[in-house]
Amino acid sequence: MNVYSVDEAFLILQHNKITSHKESVKRWLRQGKLIGQKGGGLKKNGWIIQEEDLHAFIKERLPEAPYLPTNPLPIVIPSGSTGDIEWYREEGRIKMWQQITSRNIWEGRYEFKKRFIQECIDHLRLDNKNLRDYLLENILSHKKGYAKPGVPLFTQ
Structure with a gap:
């Protein structure tokens, strides 16, 4: 079972288009809408969120979502030939453009x-x-x- 910090939970919620502000995650934790435990992080004054609690919160917000990925960012780019590395870079660029256009930054x-x-x-x-x-x-x-x-x- 994974545990997430506020930053990691924010990235997952942002990926699922639930929020675009980290402060919203902190507010939901303080209000009890998102279940978490105080005392996480480097200075022991942050929050720790269990994976099942985060999934329950996402399901509550997006009841009809068929797939809810919890890993918002690729962790490791495998080493290989120059072509493989360029392919991963191009994939990153494509994902970036999809994010930008999906947020309706440009209305046309x-x-x-x-x-x-x-x-x-x-x-x-x-x-x-x-x-x-x-x-x-x-x-x-x-x-x-x-x-x-x-x-x-x-x-x-």
Whole structure:
């Protein structure tokens, strides 16, 4: 039976998309939602979480999850030829991109805020009120079917 520290439990919960903040894990431990024992870690003031308690917490949060891996990071990269090592690096890059895109960092559009556009116009030091109004109106009219004005992040 494995035991986990707060950091390790956080990585597992993050991998299962339950939380993105380590402080949430600490709060759940203090509140008793996640069962753990005080007195772990190097200074004996941390938490120790049993594997079965962590699995129960994950099952509670994700009742329909078919597979709940508990090892979020590969531990050892076997030594071998340059091709093998490059293959593992490429796999790491692919996993990184999957993580980034799964968190919806890029929604595909950049939405304009009126305040930001006005700050840009102020930065250009345009004194002509008609030109300022024309630019603001023209930029804010780029909705292309969306509720808010914006432009695509990636052009193809």
